Amino acid sequence: MKRFSLLSLMGFAAIGWAALGWAASGWVAPTYIVSPEPEAFVAATPCDAVPRHLLAIPANLDCEMIKWRLTLRRDPRNLGRDDFKLQYTYGMTKPGTQGFMNDGFTKEISGKWVISKNTGQMPGKQIFALQPTDSQTAITLLQMSDRMLHLLDTQGHLMIGNAGFSYTFNKQNANL
Numbered sequence: 001m002k003r004f005s006l007l008s009l010m011g012f013a014a015i016g017w018a019a020l021g022w023a024a025s026g027w028v029a030p031t032y033i034v035s036p037e038p039e040a041f042v043a044a045t046p047c048d049a050v051p052r053h054l055l056a057i058p059a060n061l062d063c064e065m066i067k068w069r070l071t072l073r074r075d076p077r078n079l080g081r082d083d084f085k086l087q088y089t090y091g092m093t094k095p096g097t098q099g100f101m102n103d104g105f106t107k108e109i110s111g112k113w114v115i116s117k118n119t120g121q122m123p124g125k126q127i128f129a130l131q132p133t134d135s136q137t138a139i140t141l142l143q144m145s146d147r148m149l150h151l152l153d154t155q156g157h158l159m160i161g162n163a164g165f166s167y168t169f170n171k172q173n174a175n176l
């Protein structure tokens with residue numbers, strides 16, 4: 001017992017001296033533990049009724065596709081509620097390309113997002129709820145993996161794509 005307490009005392013003393021040395025040298029501990037680097041997810045989806053409603057795209061506008069770029073930023077001091085930015089372009093597809101006729105219409109929304117546990121019958125880890133600053137309608141996504149999110153409809157069901165597009169968001173590689 002004496003040996004353990006003596007070793008413990010020596011260990012605590014060493015930690016204390018190191019801390020005093022760092023403080024004297026001007027070293028300051030970082031204010032966050034989790035990296036504040038944003039995560040980006042991209043998708044190309046159909047321009048159906050649900051995404052039109054979520055993104056306030058006029059119903060009378062010709063639209064086949066929406067390209068999404070979702071950036072999620074986690075505030076390391078507040079891990080429960082964080083910021084997002086969603087940039088999207090919509091319109092008619094340009095044949096033979098991945099682009100839009102007349103470059104489409106580009107808009108951006110931002111707001112807060114929260115993570116909740118997936119308690120439903122669907123596969124997936126968590127639900128990401130995006131609450132735009134200027135809208136009452138939340139955009140919800142199911143986290144399928146660390147690299148994939150899937151858009152949910154207004155009742156919380158998985159959206160089903162078509163032959164050309166899905167509603168799956170893929171994490172964009174930071175090195176691109």
